[in-house]
Amino acid sequence: MGFKDSFVSRDLMFSLGIEETSGRFYLSFPVSNGLVDYEEYYEIDKTSFDLFQADLKVADAFAMTCRRRERDDLLIQKPGVKRGTAI
Template sequence: MTFSDTYVNREERFSLGIEETSGQCFVSFPVFNGLIEYEEYYAIDQQMLERFHHNLDSALEFVNRCRRREMDELLMQKPGSKRGFAC
């Protein structure tokens, strides 16, 4: 998978973008598992991507739900046995 960011929020530590091969939109943020920091990617639709680009509060609400692992069914890549926690 090739993930291309269309928006990066450094202060809140999340990104929005599109996976180039499938065209799937995503939200991502860094996680740390005690050894390495990596990104978790959550699938969203085009309408959500556009809304999140224009409404930071809406994006943050969704990102925080993902960080609390409430949206795991949307993970684009399933985590390994040593899953990280949001940084």
Template sequence: MKFQDALVHREHRFCVGTEQDSGRFYVSVPVSNGMVDYEQYYEIDHATFELFRRDPDAAVPFVARCRKRELDELLIVPPGTSRGTAI
């Protein structure tokens, strides 16, 4: 998988982009499991991608839900056994 960020929101620590192989859109958040820092990618539709790209602050409530693991059904890559927690 090739994730390409279209927007990096440094203040709220998330990215919005496109997975190049499938064309799916995502929001990613950084996580850490104590051994490694990585990103979790949550799938969004094209309209949501465009909204978040134009108005990054509109993504903040969505990102907060991702960090609380409330939207795990949208994860593009399922977490492993040593799942990280939001940074």
């Protein structure tokens, strides 16, 4: 998979982009499991992708639901046994 960020919010610690192989849009954020830091990628639709870039409050609210693991159904890559927590 080739994740390509097109928007990054350093303050809110999330990115928006497109997975190049499938063309799916995503929101991602860093996580850590104590051994390694990595990103979790959550699939979003084009409407959300456009909205999140225009309204960072809405994007941050969505990212918070993902950080609380309330949107795991949208994970593009399922986590392993030692799943990290949001940084």
